[in-house]
Amino acid sequence: MEKSDKIQNTLDIRKINIMKSPKKGGSSEADSVMYLKELGVELIDNLQPIQFTPNINEHIHRWAPYVQGFSASFVQSVIDRYKEEYQDPIIFDPFAGCGTVLVQVKLNGYESCGVELNPLLQFIADTKLDSWDVSPNHLIKVYNNMPRNKRSPAPTFLKTERHFNKGVLENLEIIKGGIESLETLNEKQMKVKNLLKLAFSSILIEVSNLKRSPCLGYAKNKKVEDTAPFVLMTQKVHQIADDLRVIQAQYRDFIKTKAEVFLANSKTYSYNGKFNLVITSPPYMNGLDYVINYKIEMAWLGFVNSYEELKKLKDDMVVCDNVSKKLIRDFYNSKSTYTNDWIEEIKYKISENIKKRGGYRRLDMPYIVHKYFDDMYKVMKNVISSLSSGGRFILVVGDSLIADVYVPTDLLIAKIGLDLGLKIEKIEKARERRSGQVRSYRLRESVITLVKE
Numbered sequence: 104m105e106k107s108d109k110i111q112n113t114l115d116i117r118k119i120n121i122m123k124s125p126k127k128g129g130s131s132e133a134d135s136v137m138y139l140k141e142l143g144v145e146l147i148d149n150l151q152p153i154q155f156t157p158n159i160n161e162h163i164h165r166w167a168p169y170v171q172g173f174s175a176s177f178v179q180s181v182i183d184r185y186k187e188e189y190q191d192p193i194i195f196d197p198f199a200g201c202g203t204v205l206v207q208v209k210l211n212g213y214e215s216c217g218v219e220l221n222p223l224l225q226f227i228a229d230t231k232l233d234s235w236d237v238s239p240n241h242l243i244k245v246y247n248n249m250p251r252n253k254r255s256p257a258p259t260f261l262k263t264e265r266h267f268n269k270g271v272l273e274n275l276e277i278i279k280g281g282i283e284s285l286e287t288l289n290e291k292q293m294k295v296k297n298l299l300k301l302a303f304s305s306i307l308i309e310v311s312n313l314k315r316s317p318c319l320g321y322a323k324n325k326k327v328e329d330t331a332p333f334v335l336m337t338q339k340v341h342q343i344a345d346d347l348r349v350i351q352a353q354y355r356d357f358i359k360t361k362a363e364v365f366l367a368n369s370k371t372y373s374y375n376g377k378f379n380l381v382i383t384s385p386p387y388m389n390g391l392d393y394v395i396n397y398k399i400e401m402a403w404l405g406f407v408n409s410y411e412e413l414k415k416l417k418d419d420m421v422v423c424d425n426v427s428k429k430l431i432r433d434f435y436n437s438k439s440t441y442t443n444d445w446i447e448e449i450k451y452k453i454s455e456n457i458k459k460r461g462g463y464r465r466l467d468m469p470y471i472v473h474k475y476f477d478d479m480y481k482v483m484k485n486v487i488s489s490l491s492s493g494g495r496f497i498l499v500v501g502d503s504l505i506a507d508v509y510v511p512t513d514l515l516i517a518k519i520g521l522d523l524g525l526k527i528e529k530i531e532k533a534r535e536r537r538s539g540q541v542r543s544y545r546l547r548e549s550v551i552t553l554v555k556e
């Protein structure tokens with residue numbers, strides 16, 4: 104069979120499987136009943152805005168668009184809820200992403216700390232937290248005076264010529280060359296350069312022939328003017344300067360409030376100190392590849408220089424369904440993994456359904472699912488050891504439907520919390536969403552609140 108026939112055949116089988124799915128029209132609500140009963144909790148309906156979208160209008164948060172972040176207003180509501188109970192809380196985020204939690208905490212004048220494994224996101228979060236004292240006028244002046252005669256080459260290991268039109272590419276190389284030529288002899292110069300690098304990273308997808316929705320892919324019929332890099336870069340630098348003015352006028356007292364984000368793996372990072380509150384959103388089971396989706400920005404800013412480096416980074420993250428087969432084989436053969444009866448049953452059902460279907464996009468899916476919960480167990484265990492007694496661990500996560508098997512990710516995370524000695528205070532349904540596989544199946548996103556008594 105020709106390769107194209109094979110692909111068509113796989114697509115047809117996939118369509119038939121979706122059409123015949125016993126989960127059509129179903130919902131996570133119905134499929135959760137037995138799990139909730141066993142946990143002895145009721146799901147509370149509390150629909151609220153948890154997605155990143157409204158952040159595009161919020162100071163600082165809007166500097167870098169990040170589809171996978173959560174909303175600043177959600178973080179604020181958690182801070183408000185507990186500010187009486189914890190006087191001057193120290194707040195932690197083990198999956199810091201672009202720093203939504205840490206930025207919002209700093210805007211309240213509280214201390215915070217976070218961990219992020221993707222170096223681009225760690226850089227973005229760190230720059231958003233560390234540059235509050237940069238003079239807005241100085242930033243604009245440095246940008247306006249940046250040399251425009253020093254081109255710095257685009258990354259060579261990516262398909263850069265397909266990603267960008269020729270004129271756009273030339274202008275990006277000029278901006279990159281200008282930023283790289285800036286001296287960093289002192290902290291002030293370093294902070295300005297970092298802000299310009301952040302601005303540059305935040306325009307790359309917009310001026311490319313790509314789109315992120317949420318995965319990175321080619322955008323059909325997208326027209327980008329050659330001058331777009333300069334137009335958007337100028338707008339971004341002015342937006343950052345405007346926000347710095349607001350910060351320096353309204354949040355002056357908090358400019359020096361401690362907020363750090365470490366480039367590290369949350370499974371193994373050893374924390375120095377105790378936290379009162381953990382507010383976080385882990386990667387979703389079977390969800391997005393946080394490395395490949397940011398490869399353009401990572402490569403242009405020099406955080407990675409090859410696909411091998413991207414792959415290595417991906418394999419260190421909490422697992423997604425795009426990891427290397429070897430990683431899952433090694434996991435399968437390893438002895439010290441966390442499991443429980445729910446995970447084993449889910450694994451069994453997924454492998455049975457894959458057999459019935461005669462194939463699936465990843466035959467090792469049961470073990471990818473298992474590894475996800477093992478990764479989460481390791482992170483949670485690590486984090487809990489630094490949670491003060493009476494402290495709360497709040498997680499925002501979505502559930503999944505895999506090969507027609509419902510995976511109650513939120514409830515499983517709560518169960519892991521119980522196994523690790525925490526109490527389940529509440530589980531709130533914050534948002535309804537559709538399954539990517541069977542569109543008529545309704546999934547949810549939840550806010551899980553665990554307490555260390």
Ligand SMILES: C[S@@+](CC[C@H](N)C(=O)[O-])C[C@H]1O[C@@H](n2cnc3c(N)ncnc32)[C@H](O)[C@@H]1O
Nearest residue numbers: 172173198200201202203220368369393420421
């Ligand atoms: C859902 S996002 C968090 C977004 C964040 N709440 C925000 O608003 O920006 C999950 C993050 O976890 C990071 N991550 C995945 N595995 C990790 C690990 N083992 N250690 C640290 N960070 C990890 C990913 O790179 C991603 O940025």
